[in-house]
Amino acid sequence: MENDQDKVLNEVTTGEYKYGFVTDIETDVIPKGLSEDVVRLISAKKEEPEWMLEFRLKAFRHWLTMKMPAWANLKIPEINYQDIIFYAAPRQKPAPGSLSEVDPQLIKTFDKLGIPLEEQKRLTGVAVDAVMDSISVKTTFRETLAELGIIFCSFSEAVREHPSLVQKYLASVVPYTDNFFATLNSAVFSDGSFCYIPKGVRCPMELSTYFRINTSNTGQFERTLLIADEESYVSYLEGCTAPMRDENQLHAAVVEIVAERGAEVKYSTVQNWYPGDRDGKGGILNFVTKRGMCKGDDSKISWTQVETGSAITWKYPSCILRGNNSTGEFYSVAVTNNYQQADTGTKMIHIGKNTKSTIVSKGISAGFGQNSYRGLVKVLGKAEGARNFSQCDSLLLGDKCGAHTFPYIEVDNPSAIVEHEATTSRIGEDQIFYCNQRGISTEDAIGLIVNGYAREVINKLPMEFAVEAQKLLQISLEGSVG
Template sequence: MEKDQDDIINDITSGEYKYGFFTDIETDKIPKGLNEDIVRLISEKKGEPEWLLEFRLKSYRHWLTKKMPDWANLKIPPIDFQEIIYYAAPKQRPSLESLDNIDPELKRTFDKLGIPLEEQKHLSGVAVDAVMDSVSVKTTFRETLAEMGIIFCSFSEAVREYPDLVRRYLGTVVPYTDNYFASLNSAVFSDGSFCYIPKGVRCPMELSTYFRINAANTGQFERTLLVADEESYVSYLEGCTAPMRDENQLHAAIVEIIAEKNAEVKYSTVQNWYPGDKNGRGGIFNFVTKRGICRGDNSKISWTQVETGSAITWKYPSCILRGDNSTGEFYSVAVTNNHQQADTGTKMIHIGKNTKSTIVSKGISAGQGQNSYRGLVKVLKNASNARNFSQCDSLLLGDKCGAHTFPYLEIDNQSAIVEHEATTSKIGEDQIFYCNQRGISTEDAIGLIVNGYAREVINKLPMEFAVEAQKLLQISLEGSVG
């Protein structure tokens, strides 16, 4: 019995990565390596204004002064930043006016990923910005959104068409000096999405960015900037995949969110970068800085993430609660299987009065995976009546994995109520047995239990993606249980 279960866990956790194919498409690449000339070359390729080049150079010079962070509970092999190609763009015909002009190979790629670029075929109510390697390939539903004054386009277009808006907000939430990877991104970022929701507008559809790393030896450094003006609402989703390769690839992105008075932003991520093979070879290094600021009173930012991919994840989507009565939320499911490592969590910085934050983190470790929650709840002196509740649970499947919890609570105001709870336990044998007794196989039982365990978080995802996320959870644990 024991043995059988081990085998089943093994089967469940050794499932194959579905999106590991490579698209053979002609790519415009620049030489590998990083120096000021490369930074200038990227800027030139994108035809950027002088101020943006200056921003990149400042960032690059700052990056040179920094060292790679080593405080996370991660074993990161040395990264040779001179071996990476910092810009790769699929070559296509110059005009993007009509869909007919998109390279059919590109279209097929996104079709295969389940992201059709034709609007009529697409999931109703979701607008997509598709990014492959360093550039945005196509943004759907732009015109529909434009009628409401919503700007949703690639970052490069935003720089060209709305330079004032970009300049006003770029780097205000994640300054270029923020951390090692943020400095790197600020120097070499290639593309990404830009979104602006004007005053009083509730965005009628889900906005979504789909990231695909395709070319070999390239890094992906995209940047997302999302501004929700007063009284507006938007729900945003990002998804990501990459081909299976034996070498590691670097993804160092930045997401900045600004929520003005009474605005609400919901940001959901289903992260499915290639996690490497069973022996820990290959996979994406995912070093991402995501942060939102609740600038106005009564504003709200909610992060939801389902992390199943990447060889190494280093990521802390955070909220700065500056406006009075503002709310920050973080809901996360992180799975580490085989040799995957994740050090993820959040920071909730309470600055305004009556600010509230909620943290729900569910870690699932299988195989030899190492899963760490790292979070900071900071209540500043003037943040009266701040409330935080954190619940961080870890589920262990198999005896070679690890689950770790590193919360930091820094409280400088008497009226704060801050509560942190965490539990770590093995998947319940009695639960599995109960399911078995009702005729459910151990494999299905584990699927059920894991999904039940993660449900609180998955329920926060937009409906279409919740189903996707559930499947993904099951697949990423395939071959793992005991």
């Protein structure tokens, strides 16, 4: 019986990673390694203004004084920063004006990933910024959006075209000194997406960035800056994949969100970086700093993430609730299978009066996976009437994986109400058999149970993403249950 269980468990958790291909394309690569010269070189390649270079250099000098954080519940292989390429770009004219100027190979790559760059081919209203390795390849629907005054472009372009906005908001939520990986990103970030929604505008389509790592030995350091001006609304999606490679690849991104008075931002991620093979070889090391600032009163930021990829995930999408009556939400499903490790969660910092936050975290561990929830709810002294509700659930598949919860609660205002609920459960042999007895195969039973478990979070995703996320959950647990 034990053997049978292991067998099915193995079958369900050994789904193939279907985005593991490599695109053969001419790439502009700088030599390996990191130094002040490399930082200058990246800045020069991007023809950046002096203030941008200054920002990078400040960050780099600060980074040299920092040590990699060791507090996460992760076993991180040593990262040799001199062995990483910090800039790789598919060779093409910068920021192509029309699709005909984009290399057909790139178009094919994104087609294969299910991200057609041809606007007329897109049935759903999603505007995409496609980023390959270090640069933005193509942003769709720009003209449509521009009519409403919405700026949606690559970060590099924003630096050139909208310097005052970038200067005003860059590092205003994640300062360059914030943490080891955010500081590294500040020094060497290559590209990413920039988005500005003007006052009172409700963005009519989903905005989306699709990140693709292609070149080997390359680190990806993208930076996203999203500004929702007063009374505006935007829903933003982020997807990512990478080829299968035996060596680890570093991904250290920064996402900053600013929500002004009355603005609402929904940020959804389906993270599907290459997780490494069944024995834990290779895979993306994902160290990401995501933070939103509810700057104005009555603003709202909502993070939804489905994390199925990466060998290591270190990620805490957070909200600083500065405006009165502002709201922060975090909905997360994190899957660790085989030898994947995840230490993920959120921080909700209540500063304004009557601020509210909700945390729903669902961890799923299978194989030898280790899944940790780490969260901080902090209520400052002036945050009269702050409310938080946290729910952390863990689901275990098999008996060789682990689930851990590290909730931190710091409350300095006596009127605050903070609630925390946690559960741990496992998919039992009896549940599977019950499904079997109704004609449902073991794999489908696991799909049903896992999707049922994650439903609360998946329901928060935009429709097209929700379907993809459901499939992804099932695939990433393929072969894992019994």
